[in-house]
Amino acid sequence: MLEKDIKDISVELEYPMGMLKDSSTADFLAKVHARVKARWKSGFSESSFRRILYCAGICVLVLLVAIFFSLVIASLPAIRNFGIWFLSGVTWDPVRSEFGAFPFLVGTLATSFLALIISVIFSIPLSIFLGEYSAQGATSTFIKSMIELLAGVPSVIYGFCGLFLLAPLVRNLEMKLGVAPYGVGIFTASLVLSIMIIPYSASIGREVISLVPSDLKEAALSLGATRFEVIRKVVLPYAGSGIIAGILLSLGRALGETMAVTMVIGNSNFIPKGIFSPANTLASAIANEFTEATGSLYLSSLIELGLVLFIVTTVINVLGKLIIRRMGVGV
């Protein structure tokens, strides 16, 4: 054993060096030291690390279930009073305590899906461009950071921009079309939402597309496929489920978005008649009326709106996961 090893061992194990000069003790202690070090590195940290990970996972699950149950408990007065008719009720009248969630449900689904359609038109080409055509280089890095910046802008700012910049433009369009020139409504809200949710699907789509194995693409190219055909027939099918997962994420974001929507949707508690009518969404109604709500039926109806939003988001996520599984390959 080297002098240095003996010194190290004696310091780490705080064992007097003199006693280690004896080689058999030194050997024994070296073996002990080696085993302790090995176990510290793999055994002890391995199992406890795994336990920490399990705990983190279970914590998230417990939190989710707890949120669900607290929503249910807090909305019990409304559930008992309205039952399932809450979902189909069209009146929201705090003075007479008649509450129905249908107009909000329609508003939420209409704005979210319209926003999704508009954003997909931009985000899929964007992810193909950044994943395939311009994967490296200054332009690509610049565009990537711009997209991430879009995601970082606070939603209130989107609301302000929507109200002061976009609404006048939409108003001009409505006047040209001969519709009531509100400027705010489902169309404006969907436009604002679509810009907000582009980053989520674009980033994930780009990641998945860049992960397509190059030998697949090269095989197709070597068989004579054009770049466009490679994308259509090799890259997109392979990355399909990942792109859908990104789109699902952006849809989830759109369903729950509150501040930006409430500023540009017109806040009219009626079922919207067309794309330019004002409407209201579940999240926006809760945000607007929660602080002033007095009376347990009013409050619990608002919380039941939150419960409905929770369930709608969960259902859409589950459906989305089924679609992804059907598509098979990929993420």
Place this chain on the structure above:
Amino acid sequence: MKRKVFALRMNRVLCFITVLSILLVLGNKGMAKQTELIGAGATFPYPLYSKMYDVYHKEYGVKVNYQAIGSGGGIRQLISKTVDFGGSDAIMSDKDLAEASAPVLHIPTCAGAVVLTYNLTGDPQLRFTPDVIADIFLGKISKWNDRRISAINPGAKLPDMNITVVHRSDGSGTTFIFSDYLGKVSAEWKEKVGTGPSLNWPAGLGGKGNPGVAGLVKQTPGSIGYVELIYALQNKMPYGMVKNKKGKFVTATIASTSHAAETNLPDDMKVSLTDSDAPEGYPISGFTWILVYKELNYAGRSEEKAKELVKLLWWMTHEGQKNAEPLHYAPLSKKAVENAEKLIKSVTYNGKPMMK
């Protein structure tokens, strides 16, 4: 060697964290020792209360913390006894009073006016009568050049445009005052819509907060909305004159708002000033109140805190009133102050009145 250094570093980090957390906790503890009064409620008087409490703190050293979470929130917090006083633009309903389970006093602090602001080219000065206002907001009058509007505005050039109604999307005391007025002047409004901080509006767009409504009206040509007088003044928006009960077309000003309170005021001050009998009064006015429990010994409050609260209330209705006019709030009339004094003198702690 490495383990020893690691252990030493961990020790230092742990020491640092412990000291930091002790300091953070102590920071808050120190604050609780000096008397601090906590209130929550209406957003309408928040600028005034903010100024008042700042002045009060400089004069008397007592800190008052007021959170503008809305009248409904203020009432809820008062009922759950987490605050010393609540602020509300609306009188507590019987349901809320029953939940509070102890008598609650409504002490007025100032008055405000709700004005009708509109967006028409040329900013004409328009006049409105109660039935016309009600029918516009019910959606029955849909064009600006309707006969009824032009009949009361003979000089004004009214365009052939649709009226876009703008209302509040959130619950608010402003809506309460406005709907209270409409309920008094229109039987159809009272039946169809009713009075409250949140309503099932028959028509129009909703804006969040007074600034939201003002913003929407400013942007949408041909729109009409209701906002607190202060917002119309600050945003330099035109607002209409309204015909009061005595038949006079009154413009909303601080003077006309205070005038509206020159009627018979009940002792408990739970009175609505809308459509008042006062000849020079602006008809869409209302008080804003501070809500306190009559008996201040609840949830472990000390007698000293009760004394400070009563002192604060007395100051707000007397010396504090001079802060109202510079901020465009209408100060209390003499009769209102007299009634407020009686109410404040009836506040007790363990049955003993706090102020003689």
